[in-house]
Amino acid sequence: MKIGIIGLPQVGKKTLFELLTQQKIATEEGYGDKQEVKMGVARIRDERFDRLVEMYHPERSVPATVEVILLPKFDKESISSGIFLKSLEKCDALCHIVRVFSDDSIFHVDGSVDPLRDIEKVFEELILSDLILVEKRLERMESDKKKGVSTPHQAKEEVIMKEMKKMLDDNKPLMNFTLSDEDKKVMSTYQFLTRKKMIIVLNVNDNMISDETLLNQAQEKYDSYGARVMQVSAKIEAELSSLSSEEREMFLSDLNIKTSALNRLSQLYFEALGLISFFTVGPDEVRAWITRKNSSAPEAAGAIHSDLQRGFIRAEIMKTQELFDAGSEPALKEQGKMLLKGKDYIVEDGDIMHVRFNV
Numbered sequence: 001m002k003i004g005i006i007g008l009p010q011v012g013k014k015t016l017f018e019l020l021t022q023q024k025i026a027t028e029e030g031y032g033d034k035q036e037v038k039m040g041v042a043r044i045r046d047e048r049f050d051r052l053v054e055m056y057h058p059e060r061s062v063p064a065t066v067e068v069i070l071l072p073k074f075d076k077e078s079i080s081s082g083i084f085l086k087s088l089e090k091c092d093a094l095c096h097i098v099r100v101f102s103d104d105s106i107f108h109v110d111g112s113v114d115p116l117r118d119i120e121k122v123f124e125e126l127i128l129s130d131l132i133l134v135e136k137r138l139e140r141m142e143s144d145k146k147k148g149v150s151t152p153h154q155a156k157e158e159v160i161m162k163e164m165k166k167m168l169d170d171n172k173p174l175m176n177f178t179l180s181d182e183d184k185k186v187m188s189t190y191q192f193l194t195r196k197k198m199i200i201v202l203n204v205n206d207n208m209i210s211d212e213t214l215l216n217q218a219q220e221k222y223d224s225y226g227a228r229v230m231q232v233s234a235k236i237e238a239e240l241s242s243l244s245s246e247e248r249e250m251f252l253s254d255l256n257i258k259t260s261a262l263n264r265l266s267q268l269y270f271e272a273l274g275l276i277s278f279f280t281v282g283p284d285e286v287r288a289w290i291t292r293k294n295s296s297a298p299e300a301a302g303a304i305h306s307d308l309q310r311g312f313i314r315a316e317i318m319k320t321q322e323l324f325d326a327g328s329e330p331a332l333k334e335q336g337k338m339l340l341k342g343k344d345y346i347v348e349d350g351d352i353m354h355v356r357f358n359v
Contacts, residue, residue, distance in 0.1 A: 001290065002067045003042075003199075003269060004091035006074050008118055009109050011099035012203040015234040017070040019241055019262060037087045038070040044270070044277065044288065045263040048320045048350055052279060052286045055323075064277050064288040066269055074122060085129065089191035093199060093272045095265075096122055100204040100214060100231070115214060119200060119222070123173060126193045131168040133190070134161050156186050164192075175226045197272035198222075201265065202231035209233045210256060228268050232261035276349035279320070280304065291347060300347040301355045311359035315341050318352040 007013050018024055021040030044064040053061045069087055088094070099108065100115045110117070141158050144150045160183055167177055173194030179187065200218060204211075209231065219229040240248050240260055252260065270276065274293045278300060279286065291300040302309030317339040318332060326332040347353065 001269070001273065001275070002069060002091045002093075004069045004071060004088055004094045005097060006071050006088070006094055006122065007097035008074055008099070008122070010106050011097045011118075012101075012234045013070060013097045015238065016097055016201070016203070016232070017068060019234070019237050020265075021068055037084075040068050040070070041065050042068045042266075044290075045260070045266045046277060046288060047259070047263065049277075049279065049286070049288050051324060052281055052320070052352075055328075056281050056283060056286050058281075058283055058286045060285045062285065062287040064290050066266075074125065085193075088193055088196075091196060093197040093269065094193075095199045095201060097201050097203055100202045100208065101233075101235075102205060115202060116218065116221070119218065123194075123225075124171065127168055127171060127173055130174060130192045130194050131165070133192070134165050134168060137161055137190075138165065153186065156183075160187060168194075173225055176224070198225065198227040199265070199268050199272055200227055200229045202229065203234050204231050206233045206235050209236060228272055230261065230264055230268060232265070237262055270349075276347070278347055278349070278351040278353050280354065281352055293349075295347050296343060297341055297345040297347055297353070297355075298343050300353065301357070304355065307359045308355045308357050311357035312343060313356045313358055314343075315345065315356070316354040317341050317345070319348075320350040320352060323352065 005013050005017055014025055017038065017040065020042035022043075023038075023040040025038060042065060044066060046063065049061075049063055069091060071084060071087055096119065098115045098118050099113055102113055110121075138158065138161050141150065141154050141161075144154065160179070164174060164177060167174060174192050175195060175198070177195065200222060202215060202218065204214075212231070215229060215231050222229060236255070236257075237260065240251060243251060248260070252258070270290075275290055276293050276295075277288050277290055279288055289300070289303045291303045295303075297315045298309045298312040301312050301315065318329070319337070322335075322337050323329070323332050326335055326337070329338070332338055
């Protein structure tokens, strides 16, 4: 799973990347060149996983992770860069960092802070990129028809491309463009940027974190695009990252914040991509795994190892909250809440699973 961090200059992309990946970008690395792409691995932050580690004291704990790609600059010159576009195409979702904070010492590329304008500007660039792709492909297909080398596959593709062009010409992203299963096969070689899931992150001043006026405006405006919107104070998150667990809880309580914004961002990754996490536990290891929503028990087992899916017999299932409430596995079993499930069981977010199999 790959998440691409995008946004205009000086909006906090680098800070959020460093906080997510715990990977410091040194100034001397020359960050900011339009050809430069930074890559890192971010832990999916999940309080349930942390509690399971505290409960089992395993020799090893392995959280779920996501690959994060930081694209340093977003403008007409950069988006025309082959490296830039190829990096975006590899992403499963895009995370657009938007500047809301005010700071006279940090310039804004357009001279003033206007979050809704900036969100629209980035959408327009993505739409333009897809429109150029569609127009070039239509031109090529028209040329092939004149040469008499057009195929039935191209004929289907041309119909879809022309419909896509209408939407893009209206300055609308392709997120809501409906494709049948057959259409998806026809268009499988293309990576349209505006069909990717979008998470919009409003980077606010620390004293604005409880004011959700702009958050609600942005969510209402871009909900039809399927975009998810959240807000974060990079300054607060940077302070939180240097605190112990106990200090962090006190700090959040003082600010009347229920959970770290980075935890919420992790949840949005999963929501956007239709994913859930489940766990395997024991004294040797506690590990978080990722699978698609509505995965059957054998399909989820396949995320652990293909042999488990191939030889699946049944799964022993515990619900995390029920385990926490019971206090231990023996207590949960005594309550009759340790379940045996077969191949038809649909794994739920937060399930703890022990797979019985035979290959």
